[in-house]
Amino acid sequence: MHTSKxxxxxxKNLRIFLLVFILLTYGLSGCLxxxxxxQEDEPGFVWPEQVEIDCSIANHTGLVCEYYAAMNSTxxxxxxxxxxxxxxxxLNLDGQITRWTQNEEQELPSQTSLVGxxxxxxxxxxxxxxxxxxxxxxxxxxxxxxLLVYNENNSCESAKDSNVVxxxxxxxxxQMDLDSLEVLIEVxxxxxxxxxxxxxxxxxxxxxxxxxxGGGSFDPHGHGQNSTSLLGTIQLVHYENESxxxxxGTDDPSYTLHYGLRNPWRIDFDPNGNLWIADVGQLCFxxxxxxxxxxxxxxxxxxxxxxxxxxxxxxxxxxxxEPNSEFTDxxxxxxxxxxxxxxxxxxxxxxxxxxxRDGFVYGDFCSGQIWSAKNIDGxxxxxxxxxxxxxxxxxxxxxxxxxxxxxxxxxxxxxxENHSSESP
Numbered sequence: 001m002h003t004s005k006x007x008x009x010x011x012k013n014l015r016i017f018l019l020v021f022i023l024l025t026y027g028l029s030g031c032l033x034x035x036x037x038x039q040e041d042e043p044g045f046v047w048p049e050q051v052e053i054d055c056s057i058a059n060h061t062g063l064v065c066e067y068y069a070a071m072n073s074t075x076x077x078x079x080x081x082x083x084x085x086x087x088x089x090x091l092n093l094d095g096q097i098t099r100w101t102q103n104e105e106q107e108l109p110s111q112t113s114l115v116g117x118x119x120x121x122x123x124x125x126x127x128x129x130x131x132x133x134x135x136x137x138x139x140x141x142x143x144x145x146x147l148l149v150y151n152e153n154n155s156c157e158s159a160k161d162s163n164v165v166x167x168x169x170x171x172x173x174x175q176m177d178l179d180s181l182e183v184l185i186e187v188x189x190x191x192x193x194x195x196x197x198x199x200x201x202x203x204x205x206x207x208x209x210x211x212x213x214g215g216g217s218f219d220p221h222g223h224g225q226n227s228t229s230l231l232g233t234i235q236l237v238h239y240e241n242e243s244x245x246x247x248x249g250t251d252d253p254s255y256t257l258h259y260g261l262r263n264p265w266r267i268d269f270d271p272n273g274n275l276w277i278a279d280v281g282q283l284c285f286x287x288x289x290x291x292x293x294x295x296x297x298x299x300x301x302x303x304x305x306x307x308x309x310x311x312x313x314x315x316x317x318x319x320x321x322e323p324n325s326e327f328t329d330x331x332x333x334x335x336x337x338x339x340x341x342x343x344x345x346x347x348x349x350x351x352x353x354x355x356x357r358d359g360f361v362y363g364d365f366c367s368g369q370i371w372s373a374k375n376i377d378g379x380x381x382x383x384x385x386x387x388x389x390x391x392x393x394x395x396x397x398x399x400x401x402x403x404x405x406x407x408x409x410x411x412x413x414x415x416x417e418n419h420s421s422e423s424p
Contacts, residue, residue: 050074053368053390055405055413061386062355064418067411068404069100069110075406077133078396082140083174088399090412093130095119095150097176102399116169116176118150125156125192132164132197138205143242144171147207149197152183162192164211166199166237184244185237185253187230191215194231194263194280198345202269202293205240208257210264210277218282218312219302224260232301234258234267234275258291260299260327266345266394268360269293276360276373278345279330281305284316286343287330288362288373290380297328306333331380332373334364341366346395352403353417356385361403363392370405370415388413 055065073094081087087101095118101111123129133149140146145168153161164187170180189195194212202208213223213232223231235254238245244253263280270276277289279299285306291297302310304327307320316335323329334340346361349372359372370385370392388405390413396404402414 050409052409052411055388055390057386057388059418062418063353063415065388065413065415068414069412071410074393074408074410075412076394078404082136086399089115091131091134094124095122095131123151123154128193128195132195133199135199135201135207138201145242146171147199149199151195159192160190162189163187164195187211189214190221196264198267200267205238207237207239209235209237210267212263224301225303227256227259232259232261258297260301262301268348270348271350276348278343278362280342285333285335288332289330291328300327306330332382339367340364344392344394351401365392368392
């Protein structure tokens with residue numbers, strides 16, 4: 001091994017070790033989803049400082065991690081610009097939506113412009129709060145409408161002022177008209193964390209919306225196993241003609257597709273109509289779930305975590321417990337060991353680097369480890385992609401189908417094939 005390459009790897013390992021040491025010192029476990037009920041600032045629980053850690057990955061992976069863009073806040077989502085193939089929209093937790101345009105002349109810098117600023121509306125009283133999700137109306141070209149998911153109250157006076165809302169707003173001449181913003185559905189919560197927040201079009205004017213269990217340790221209000229609660233679920237919403245269509249003639253604005261979830265921060269679909277859910281764990285295990293979208297399922301929280309029965313007193317299990325016919329177990333779990341802490345969902349990859357295609361890409365917030373769930377000989381298997389070092393809060397899609405990695409401190413990186421390592 002060349003000395004320079006060896007030194008680079010050693011420095012990266014040291015950087016990861018120091019980060020993990022800080023996280024463990026602060027008692028951070030299940031970091032994107034673990035506060036005591038209404039005790040965000042409880043003794044021993046301190047979120048780490050948002051320090052930028054450069055993204056890098058070992059060359060033997062065949063991939064390279066490079067700088068893409070930087071935001072003033074934490075990026076959480078990208079969407080293709082509906083009017084410009086050379087641009088994407090980037091959502092930030094602070095409520096700003098930025099249009100990022102790649103210059104056709106590669107030697108010239110990219111350009112950014114503001115699509116909308118909801119910072120005066122969305123709550124940032126907690127690290128997990130803010131602008132969480134967005135999707136275009138399927139009839140966007142005619143309506144100009146977008147659907148938005150966010151925490152709406154920003155008084156910070158009480159954890160109970162932390163409701164999650166689904167709203168819509170109109171885009172006029174490329175700019176969001178805040179006067180057109182209207183709340184469609186409001187979900188009451190008792191804690192600031194566990195908001196979920198992804199909303200994805202599934203066709204036929206329907207949208208899947210992920211909602212966390214409402215926060216607090218071990219689901220204190222029992223939302224996960226309450227099929228009548230909107231919390232801890234995937235909701236199906238019918239939005240058409242700029243309004244919510246009520247469910248089957250009832251007064252219900254949405255339908256519970258799946259429940260028994262803790263904090264499904266990100267979801268996606270594959271070409272076969274399967275729903276992929278990365279669900280953040282409480283104590284021991286992070287999990288990846290997959291089911292047909294319309295096959296209603298109970299994923300077990302807070303009776304089950306991963307392949308295990310939950311027991312608040314006994315802590316983590318070394319061995320799997322027997323499956324329970326009432327629940328749908330995940331296809332993959334990984335443990336919160338000395339480096340990992342919180343799963344970050346990504347995408348079903350039928351685009352991007354060849355190495356990642358035909359699999360569901362996901363990562364871990366604390367460790368920077370990335371995996372791909374792939375079907376190998378009929379079994380879903382976690383294939384290690386590599387460790388990128390930085391604290392991952394999400395994934396996105398770049399202008400040229402780059403897989404983007406969002407860092408907690410605000411930088412965006414791109415993961416591409418490392419063509420420079422190929423032999424001449």
